Amino acid sequence: MRKLLFTTVLFMTAFADGATASDVEARIDALLARMTLEEKVGQMTLRGFSSRSKNDSEVFEEAVRNGRIGAMLNVMDKSAADRLQHVAVKESRLGIPLLYGRDVIHGFRTIFPIPLGQAATWNPGLVERGARIAAEEASTYGVRWTFAPMLDIARDPRWGRIAESPGEDPYLASALGAAMVRGFQGESLSDPTSLAACAKHFAGYGAAESGRDYATTNIPQNELRNVHLRPFKAAVDAGVRTLMTSFSDIDGVPASANAFLLRDVLREEWGFDGFVVSDWDSVRQLQIHGLTANDRESAFEAVTAGVDMEMHGDAYSEHLEQLVEAGEVSADLVDRAVARILRTKFELGLFDKPYTDPRDLPPIADTNALTTARQAALQSVVLLKNDHHVLPLYMEELESVAIIGPLADAPYEQLGTWIFDGDPELSVTPMHAIHALVGDHVDVRYLRAMENSRSRNTDAFDEAVQIASESDAVILFLGEESILSGEAHSRADISLPGAQAQLVQRIRETGKPVVAVILAGRPLTLTNIVDLVDAILFAWHPGTMGGPAIADLLFGVESPSGKLPATFPRMVGQIPIYYNQKNTGKPPSPDTIIHIDDIDTHAPQLSFGMTAFHLDAGYTPLFPFGHGLSYAYFDYQNIRVSEAEIGLGESVTISVDVTNTGDIAADEVVQLYVRDLVGNVTRPVKELKAFRRLHFRPGQKITVEFDLHTDELAFYGRNMQLMTEPGQFHAWIGGSSATELRTEFRIADNN
Numbered sequence: 001m002r003k004l005l006f007t008t009v010l011f012m013t014a015f016a017d018g019a020t021a022s023d024v025e026a027r028i029d030a031l032l033a034r035m036t037l038e039e040k041v042g043q044m045t046l047r048g049f050s051s052r053s054k055n056d057s058e059v060f061e062e063a064v065r066n067g068r069i070g071a072m073l074n075v076m077d078k079s080a081a082d083r084l085q086h087v088a089v090k091e092s093r094l095g096i097p098l099l100y101g102r103d104v105i106h107g108f109r110t111i112f113p114i115p116l117g118q119a120a121t122w123n124p125g126l127v128e129r130g131a132r133i134a135a136e137e138a139s140t141y142g143v144r145w146t147f148a149p150m151l152d153i154a155r156d157p158r159w160g161r162i163a164e165s166p167g168e169d170p171y172l173a174s175a176l177g178a179a180m181v182r183g184f185q186g187e188s189l190s191d192p193t194s195l196a197a198c199a200k201h202f203a204g205y206g207a208a209e210s211g212r213d214y215a216t217t218n219i220p221q222n223e224l225r226n227v228h229l230r231p232f233k234a235a236v237d238a239g240v241r242t243l244m245t246s247f248s249d250i251d252g253v254p255a256s257a258n259a260f261l262l263r264d265v266l267r268e269e270w271g272f273d274g275f276v277v278s279d280w281d282s283v284r285q286l287q288i289h290g291l292t293a294n295d296r297e298s299a300f301e302a303v304t305a306g307v308d309m310e311m312h313g314d315a316y317s318e319h320l321e322q323l324v325e326a327g328e329v330s331a332d333l334v335d336r337a338v339a340r341i342l343r344t345k346f347e348l349g350l351f352d353k354p355y356t357d358p359r360d361l362p363p364i365a366d367t368n369a370l371t372t373a374r375q376a377a378l379q380s381v382v383l384l385k386n387d388h389h390v391l392p393l394y395m396e397e398l399e400s401v402a403i404i405g406p407l408a409d410a411p412y413e414q415l416g417t418w419i420f421d422g423d424p425e426l427s428v429t430p431m432h433a434i435h436a437l438v439g440d441h442v443d444v445r446y447l448r449a450m451e452n453s454r455s456r457n458t459d460a461f462d463e464a465v466q467i468a469s470e471s472d473a474v475i476l477f478l479g480e481e482s483i484l485s486g487e488a489h490s491r492a493d494i495s496l497p498g499a500q501a502q503l504v505q506r507i508r509e510t511g512k513p514v515v516a517v518i519l520a521g522r523p524l525t526l527t528n529i530v531d532l533v534d535a536i537l538f539a540w541h542p543g544t545m546g547g548p549a550i551a552d553l554l555f556g557v558e559s560p561s562g563k564l565p566a567t568f569p570r571m572v573g574q575i576p577i578y579y580n581q582k583n584t585g586k587p588p589s590p591d592t593i594i595h596i597d598d599i600d601t602h603a604p605q606l607s608f609g610m611t612a613f614h615l616d617a618g619y620t621p622l623f624p625f626g627h628g629l630s631y632a633y634f635d636y637q638n639i640r641v642s643e644a645e646i647g648l649g650e651s652v653t654i655s656v657d658v659t660n661t662g663d664i665a666a667d668e669v670v671q672l673y674v675r676d677l678v679g680n681v682t683r684p685v686k687e688l689k690a691f692r693r694l695h696f697r698p699g700q701k702i703t704v705e706f707d708l709h710t711d712e713l714a715f716y717g718r719n720m721q722l723m724t725e726p727g728q729f730h731a732w733i734g735g736s737s738a739t740e741l742r743t744e745f746r747i748a749d750n751n
């Protein structure tokens with residue numbers, strides 16, 4: 001069924017009924033000519049069932065009938081959705097269909113790893129397949145618009161929404177964001193299984209001060225363009241149909257009133273022709289920010305900045321008509337916003353097929369969905385350390401294994417944040433999967449030991465120690481429950497919560513091999529436990545099929561291949577810490593730093609390196625961006641460039657020989673980094689420019705080539721123009737951002 005649908009999609013035109021773009025424009029114009037101002041404002045209004053409201057379709061029927069609502073979110077009762085849609089198309093004056101939106105973030109019923117976990121796969125194809133499955137499942141409920149992907153660059157793991165982000169790097173985020181857009185939107189938007197995607201939150205939300213959600217952001221324009229805007233540009237280039245503004249204040253103008261972002265950049269520079277929706281009530285919040293004095297002013301600021309649709313809130317519905325009638329907002333501006341919304345509805349085929357019929361759609365949580373979720377989980381898990389090759393565990397060598405911890409058998413917690421429609425009953429937990437995989441050969445003993453990840457009660461620790469002492473190996477399932485990350489769930493201390501570190505300490509004292517599997521929504525500071533365990537598998541919140549994926553990795557059925565999409569700090573005080581930082585005028589090095597414990601009493605002020613580091617943390621992270629070990633071993637040799645010098649507009653090929661010197665087949669993500677040594681603005685010390693996930697047989701050598709065009713080295717300089725500067729470049733290839741295998745090339749000055 002799924003295959004059939006896909007083939008059909010390929011041959012579809014952009015519009016469901018074979019109409020051309022100009023037919024559609026004519027229909028939009030005809031509708032606009034007949035619409036009252038009230039009906040136009042209605043199209044610009046997104047209303048939702050909230051968890052606190054009565055979820056009663058009758059509350060909305062009258063407004064839909066009167067053309068006062070253009071789109072709805074969170075209407076997940078299919079009969080209510082169909083009823084309201086019927087009112088819209090049959091009982092409203094112009095019969096304009098409703099558009100149903102939902103936060104389909106990392107799966108619908110089948111849950112994939114949290115987006116940060118998906119980013120750790122470095123596998124855009126797999127991420128695209130996951131988004132496609134989510135779209136197919138969600139459309140069964142009439143949803144045709146998802147508020148995803150979230151493309152906020154996140155360099156602060158205290159921020160709870162880092163879980164929803166693609167991590168710290170603009171290149172990786174762009175590749176994965178574009179993949180999600182393709183997956184959600186499918187080959188043609190008019191396919192009933194396609195969702196319009198929504199790149200959010202435009203822009204800069206991830207830079208919230210101290211990682212406190214919704215806090216102010218201060219981003220210089222240069223960094224905004226070179227870092228934060230890049231994934232959004234990639235999403236626009238991939239055809240994303242909608243964007244959502246951010247809640248946050250950026251340089252004094254909250255995003256929902258930011259004409260620079262919404263008009264100058266998005267529409268004028270990038271030519272975006274979809275529509276922009278505000279975040280939940282963020283138009284009215286302009287007043288709370290202190291930008292406006294009342295809702296009327298908020299509506300004015302938002303609409304003139306370029307917000308086409310207001311999500312929740314009444315600023316548009318109560319004030320826009322008057323603003324137009326008073327001549328403060330032009331009728332033309334409103335018409336253009338409405339045209340963009342109608343165009344998306346036409347593209348989705350809603351005028352011709354306003355309802356989805358589950359019988360026409362692929363089944364939910366079928367084998368394909370579960371297999372893909374399992375593969376995504378498998379590729380998302382990062383092996384952070386593996387002393388003395390303690391992993392994989394060999395079932396032939398073990399008589400017993402102890403499974404201890406609050407997250408070994410927690411079907412809901414492994415799903416992560418934003419899983420409104422996920423079904424915990426589908427979850428296969430690690431504990432169950434380990435039993436299924438090795439239970440016939442190995443005595444598996446399980447103790448939860450803590451009620452939840454935050455528990456401070458240590459009463460069960462003696463029993464945990466006893467079970468551990470009687471077993472050949474211990475697997476600890478630690479981390480954060482899902483509620484500790486996500487929107488409005490920021491933390492100031494990002495170490496393992498509750499008494500988990502004490503549990504690790506007690507288990508270490510048994511002298512048994514200890515493996516920690518950590519499930520969490522963010523990078524954690526693991527400094528206090530990293531030396532107490534022999535191996536760490538960092539599994540994020542891995543989703544429905546996390547259990548079997550983790551079991552396969554623990555027992556060597558598969559090799560880990562995830563790579564970190566965000567830096568793991570040693571201590572919170574190092575944040576923000578990210579690999580693609582600037583050099584500073586006083587860069588640190590191993591011989592210019594000193595540890596606080598090694599400073600002599602009365603040491604003279606200038607006696608040790610005058611460089612950029614912390615006395616108590618140095619300057620390196622605990623685990624760098626791109627890091628991730630394997631059960632295989634990858635040897636990188638012979639990095640070279642095709643040309644030592646190229647001209648602007650040309651490409652250079654950078655190659656390396658990678659050999660799997662281990663005796664196990666495994667995937668490796670080969671990463672290319674570049675540094676532009678001199679720029680008219682300072683450039684990062686390293687920037688990811690390409691990557692490739694490759695499968696290696698034992699002993700196999702692959703020559704990996706990356707073609708790099710000089711356009712890919714472009715950046716925004718002092719005059720805010722995107723340009724590539726001639727000069728010298730360093731290039732590195734390796735299995736993480738810490739690679740030192742380097743070559744160089746030059747871009748000649750053509751003049």
Ligand code: BGC
Pocket residue numbers: 103147200279280487
């Ligand atoms: C979030 C958005 C989300 C919206 C609708 C807001 O609070 O910031 O990301 O799409 O709610 O649920």
